[in-house]
Amino acid sequence: MMTDIQIARQAVKLPIAEVAAGLGLSPADILPYGHDKAKITHAAIAALQGRAPGRLVLVTAINPTPAGEGKTTTTVGLGDALNRIGKRTTICIREASLGPNFGMKGGAAGGGRAQIVPMEDMNLHFTGDFHAITSAHNLLAAMIDNHIYWGNELNIDSRRIAWRRVMDMNDRALRDVALGLGGVANGFPRQSGFDITVASEVMAILCLARDLADLQDRLGRIVIGYTRDRTPITARDLQADGAMTVLLKDALQPNLVQTLENNPALVHGGPFGNIAHGCNSVIATRAALAMSDYVVTEAGFGADLGAEKFLDIKCRMAGLTPSVAVLVATIRALKMNGGTARADLGHQDAAAVTRGCANLGRHIENLHGFGLPVVVALNHFDGDSPAEIAALQDCCAAHGVKAILARHWAEGGAGAEDLAREVTALVEGNSVDFHKLYPDTMPLWQKIETICTRIYRAAHAEAAPGVREQLARWEEAGHAKMPVCIAKTQYSFTTDPAIRGAPEGHIIPVREVRLNAGAGFVVAICGEIMTMPGLPSRPAAQTITLDAEGQVEGLF
Structure with a gap:
């Protein structure tokens, strides 16, 4: 059996200009990064304003387990399948953080025959967006300490500085640090720390900004700390917003790549769903909706985190209305939720699936609470027994939804055509009564x-x-x-x-x-959630290297 990276290397990729042309973009509308990836220019994004949007499909999942759910894989497979049945579809997902790549979770490009390529680039430095976000964030941090060093005209109370530093790597030793040690020349000592870049407010701002002007306005509103009388101090007060915007100018442009089946994908932004709002950028989603009949996007982690934040934060701010929610589950993960140990997942146990379906049912109820039609995508694994599949389908039927068996990991878009047809039936056969969980006016x-x-x-x-x-x-x-x-x-x-x-x-x-x-x-x-994760006892970084031909080994 080939690994994900081996499958990705066999892909016959189209020149990125051809992928762009399929979206109606000219060569002048993109900035190529090599032959297989590009950014869509600010001018091209602006020209899309006013077009009637396509239909928005949200892919989410049950609570993650070590057994795996395959949310991104399903997002890619569904996008490919929708294109196969004649629906012009674009996929919108987030970029990958180096933290999980070298830690334990892995990448963010899908898997098997349902991947976005170039997979290695996407999971490593890609087009440099995360580096730009890290630099803009840390520029503001440096300007705070520099302002205090040169007289502190704004009277910032160093005990009330809320702006930490960031880096795109898991490093628990940086959670709490002392700054300014070593004497007067190094500034004034104070306690601070680091978060991972995906938790940065700058990341959230980039993902929610409408354009460059909105980006700078939002950056200027960042509250970095307070004076002794608790007056807030902003990035605009420090005159940092202009330089931060310059660093982020190119990063705000969405990245265009393709699936293994040469369908378009916009990969942009990367906030985690457990510590941030967990969605790709508004600017990418809106652009995709303007160029497509359907847009398939995902929200990070389980529906209780990612979907709730997508619906209550991203959709609220961007004025988006999803047409349907696809809830991803696997037999293996349901068995773990039903009490099966990871070592025993290979044994058939329909009763454990039934017990684990309580988790699935809770997510279905929550999504219905937003007024969305729901379909469950059963991401198929070898070894799933007919009895276990039937147990899942019975659970879904009890909640008034269908469970569609999807084999996109092994078969690509062809394996998800049944899922695509159910999605289109729900989208085109229902009027959505989408509503948020709470009003703006609630305390x-x-x-x-x-x-x-x-x-x-x-x-x-x-x-x-x-x-x-x-x-x-x-x-x-x-x-x-x-x-x-x-x-x-x-x-x-x-x-x-x-x-x-x-x-x-x-x-x-x-x-x-x-x-x-x-x-x-x-x-x-x-609870105990950390905004700077640590590496596991055996991080993935220990097995990542280059082979004799200079190709990456150990990255999936």
Whole structure:
């Protein structure tokens, strides 16, 4: 059996100008990065304004397990299948972070016969967007300390600086650091830390900005800290927003690549779904909708995190209305949710599937709560037994949805045509009554409580000392209408990653809140979730190298 990277290397890729032409883009509308990837220019994006949009398909999943769900693989396979049945379709996904690539999760290009290429480029430095975001973020950090060093005209209270530094790598040793050590020439000592780049507010801003002007306006609104009397200090006060925009000018342009079947894909932005809003960029999604009949996009991790944030944050800010939700599940993952140990997943156990379907059912109910039609995509694995598949289908039928067996990993778009036909039937046969979980006018703490009780089925949320007071101050400062981004473990409806299935009645502890004034939302950090992950005991980096021909080995 060939690995993902071996399959990707066998791809017969079209020149990227031909892929662009299929979207109606001329050579002047793209900036090629080699022969197989390009950016769509700002001018071309602007020219798309006003076109009637296509239909938006959201792909999400059950809570992830080590057994795997294949959300990105399904997104790619479904996009290929829709094109095969005559629907002009573009795929929109996020870029990959180096942290998971060299850690344990892996890449973000799909797998098997349902991949986006060039896979190696996508999973490594790609077109440099993450480096630009890291540089813009850290430029602001440097300007904060430099301003204090040269007299602190703005009277920034160094104890109340909220802007940390970032890097695109898992490194637990950088979670808490001391800055400015070594004497007067190095500035004033203070405690700070690093987050991973995908958690940066600059990443969120790039993914939510409409254009360069909106990008700079949002960057200028970033609150970096406060004075002693709690007056907020912004990036605009430091006159950093202009230079940050310059660093991000090219990064704001969406990246165009292709699937193994030569269908177009826009890969842009990369916030994690567990610690950020977990969606690709608004500018890419809107551009794809203007050029396509259908757009298939995904939201990070399980539907309780990624889908909720996609619907309550991205759709709210961008004015998007999805037509259908595709919920990805595997027999293996359902068995783990039903209590089967990972070592025993090869044994047939329809009863465990039935028990694990409680998790699936909870996600179906939540998506229906937004007014969306739902179809379950059963991402097929070798070894799935007819009895186990029947158990899943029975569960779905009890919730009023269909479960469609999809073999895109092994067969590409041809293996997902049944799924594509069900998606089109739902899209073209239903009028969607899409609605958000909460109104803008709801108080911030009540928004947190609403997500915790209605999506996670918690008894209530519990605020650490000072959290509710901080939220009240932000409301008084004019941020009351912001949506909320919950940062918590992706593995469970609770904040304990070991509790699978569909628990209810638990407590969600909110230990910290952060104001993302430029991005336009408040982050509630819950449980033990980290905004700077660490590497596992045996990181993937240990097996990644170059072979004798200079090709990458060990990257999937």
